[in-house]
Amino acid sequence: MKPKPVEPWGGAKGASFGRPPGGGSPDAAVGADPSGRGPASPGQGAPRDAFDALGPPLSRLPFSPSSERVLSHVVLAMRVTAGAMVGSALVAMVGSVAFGATWTGILAALGQLAVAVVVALPSQVLPAGLLVRVSNALARVGTTDEEDQARLIEGLRTLRWLFLVRTLLFVFAVASPCVLGILGAMFYGMLASVMGPVLGGLSGS
Amino acid sequence: MSTPDDPPKLPFSRDExxxxxxxxxxxxxxxxxxxxxxxxxxxxxxxxLPLGAALITNGFPGARGPLGSVIGGLMVVGFLPLLLTWVAQGSVLVGLYRRFDRLARPGGRDLLLLEESFVRLRLFFVVEAIFGIVTLALSLFMSSLGGLASLGWLGGPG
Incomplete structure (x- = not known):
């Protein structure tokens, strides 16, 4: 039988998340912390690998003062980004209503508002909310000495989701203008070659 | 007591x-x-770029006034900064990828790797913040352009 490939964190590929540290039998999991942190008390078996020898999560992570300063800058930058994203979404919504109401009528303006809301919620407001959550967790790591490790993990878990959402949005945002841009340029080129003089006359008038 | 050669080990569990x-x-x-x-x-x-240049020269087809020229100018001027920003952010993210990948393996350099990750996160999010502020400013600018255009000061459709 082929041995299972080992993942970077030491577990076997395909192993379930609930397996005890060291890949022991299910019986060995009795009394173990479900987070994979090892036996709950020293009397429940000898440590088998690095994970079994772990202590409880640290209430204070021993970062240097410069790193804590960097962390506070990260938090500030995240909050500024979140504020700018929400501000952009609001401006886009107000702008679409004002623009539509002036040029296309109130019904079309309401339609544009609906489109702006549908676009802004996933593309601006959702990442902004995730950013605020990450920044709050990291701010507690930097400013308090309570459950630092748990807060860091909470922040990284949200950061992972933020990055995945951003990836999807990025792919969508890049793919759609790319396709539209190429089609638009082709259309514009055809139009310009066929009706160049007419277009020139219109833009000059 | 830990030293720079022997940094403190952080008790991250397997799930972490x-x-x-x-x-x-x-x-x-x-x-x-x-x-x-x-x-x-x-x-x-x-x-x-050609489309932006055409807009700068001719304005919108079927439109009057400088609105098309302004939008064309933004397209031409905004192209290079956006390209550089994306390349820089991609590079920073590669650095983050490497650090978190090493953090996934149990070792003695967890604290150092976390501190290096924070430096890269700061770079990434500072660029994001600048990008967000510029986007907000552009949104405000375009909305006010739209407002001016609707008042007939910059021209409009037809």
């Missing part, structure tokens, strides 16, 4: 290491998206 691995993969995907976006922008630049 797994999370580091997942975060590193998310960084990898986002960095790949940035590089693909930059390549697409470079390719699309061939379409955007």
């Amino acid at each position: 290491r797994r999370l580091f691995y997942a975060v590193s993969r998310a960084c990898g995907w986002l960095s790949a998206a940035h590089f693909v976006g930059a390549a697409a922008l470079l390719f699309g630049g061939c379409c955007i």
